[in-house]
Amino acid sequence: MGKMKIRLFPDGTIQMETEGIKGKKCADYAKVLERLADAKIYNLEKTEEYYQSEILELDESQHLKDN
Numbered sequence: 001m002g003k004m005k006i007r008l009f010p011d012g013t014i015q016m017e018t019e020g021i022k023g024k025k026c027a028d029y030a031k032v033l034e035r036l037a038d039a040k041i042y043n044l045e046k047t048e049e050y051y052q053s054e055i056l057e058l059d060e061s062q063h064l065k066d067n
Contacts, residue, residue: 004029014039022052 002021008014016033018026027044034041 002026002029004033006033018047018049020049022049023054024050025054026050 003019005017005019006014007016014033014037016030018029021029026047026049030041030044033039
């Protein structure tokens with residue numbers, strides 16, 4: 001399961017970092033935060049995880065679950 005670290009600075013800047021979220025899905029989290037905070041993304045730094053593929057597995061009951 002992925003994590004989001006959010007830092008708020010005195011000047012109003014918001015910094016978000018994702019961990020354990022692979023692929024372009026992390027950018028979706030940034031967009032949600034942007035909407036919730038009524039903010040604008042000025043800089044998006046991509047980590048190594050951004051370029052990794054997300055792996056989905058089927059469990060015994062054939063439901064998709066995030067890995």
